[in-house]
Amino acid sequence: MSHFILRHRDIPDINNIEVYKKNGGFENFKKVVTSMQPQQVVDEVKASGLRGRGGAGFPTGVKWSFLPNNIWPHYVVCNADESEPGTFKDREIMESNPFQFLEGVAIACYAVGAQEGYVYLRGEFQQVQLFLDDCILQMEKAGALGDNLFGSSYSLRLKTHLGAGAYICGEETALLESIEGKRGQPRVRPPFPALVGLYSKPTVINNVETLTNLPFIIEKGAGWYKSLGTEKSAGIKIFSLSGNVNKPGNYELPLGTTFRELLYTHGGGIPDGRKLRAIMPAGASSSIIRVDDSTFDKVMDTPMDYENVQSVGSLLGSASVIVIDDTHSMDWVIDKTVHFFKHESCGKCTPCRDGNYWMLHIIDRIHHGQGTNADLQLLKNVATQVNGKCLCALGDFSTMAVTSALERFPEDFAAVVKADGK
């Protein structure tokens, strides 16, 4: 199959603007600006069934349609803060296929009437920022960005903004706070960013991969896009495969591809003949899927789309598939995930800030053989108390691996706890 997002795998020099132009580059942006009304672009993207690729899976065209037509200016902000353990797709897109990505940002801007767009990059992507700034300059020189584009009255400027190391800034309102020069802490919603977003103006926030889909949707049409993937999960997705597999990496596949195809056909299976034990399909914030002899075929034949992953007790999220073999114990796994969330909790909501502090203390104790059965119950209680009580999803995310591991892998914890009262 040829690639639509990871197009550099077929055309290696596509990050050169001349090569990009020779391969139809900026023609789709030109098409929308010169021959389509913004509303037609919104309708086309709605009809394509494209859903947000950052993890939440919200229909992109529907998100765009929430912006009011009586408050201006509008902003488009691209979320390039990719920081979920297990996710590494956006960097590859931006480094290797930058112009298709930026053309996607431009199409989104036109669709919602924004004349200014921001790309928010995590601070660690400092080199990517330098590279994208240069790409933006080249697009300005090529007449693909700037004033009166393609002879129309439409003008557009794109800018990059560099974060400085904070997972929470991938949460869209925290991201906006960060661009505004504040600590990246989520806002209370409502109002939603579609009404009160960047600089208090109506704002659309989309993920890098989501936006990179747009040029092809415009070129080939909503019907073509919808024909890929499954009925409810249209299109293609990049699956980031990591952990205990022979060939980790990004794989661009139709939504609904099975775990078996991803792990074995593309990922080359589990190294050294070891056995598959668990899968986290949505990065560190996943509920952990247990794989054993009795569930192996059911899990492997599950299509990876927004609906079906739920049938094996997890979510697709950003499709950051972490594979765990049978040499690892789940007390170690959740010690790692809780450590991450404890570090990344922004501190605004007490349940998340204190809950993660205590979850880390308890799981550390258990993992180091100092915990008791009462600690397992306590850990479960704390996780339950954090869940659903915070302003943003980070609080919930921090508990997913914990509660699912305790429930689905009881033998791992039984093996490391001390008998009560000793």
Next chain:
Amino acid sequence: MSLADMYPQEVKAIFAKYPVKRSAVMPLLYLAQREGGYITKESMAEIARMLDLDVTEVASIVGFYTLYHDEKAGKYRMQVCNDLPCALRGADKFLDALCQNLGVKVGETTPDGMVTVEAVMCLAACDKAPMFQLQDGDKVTYYENMTVDRTMELVEALRVSGHAKEMK
């Protein structure tokens, strides 16, 4: 010397970039960190003055984001990711062996002041572990699919030349 004196062009460009002045705070903090690898109290005060903010507010932003530092460390911060996906590919062992070779513990700096080894959260390079980033002032460079030997080579090159080389 003040930031405005040291980097007049860059400061001007940063202010021109945003419709609201306060948005300049993050790029200005990076600028303040460029030379010494950390942000001094004087720089925070200057940035606060430039943006009509309280110094405490600027300091809280420095404290919130992990890539800003308010204390001196080694010339290079070697930030190894040992989050779950990297750890599944041996990042913890890599970090231990690296520390042993450098004769430091996590968080410590080599005696020559060149390298501070740190363990950090996910850097979005899970398929290329073991990996780390090298932070040098306001610059960040990734090193992926690393071994301890290749990392020691890099450290040696840093000691000799004083600057990082590409290792792909």
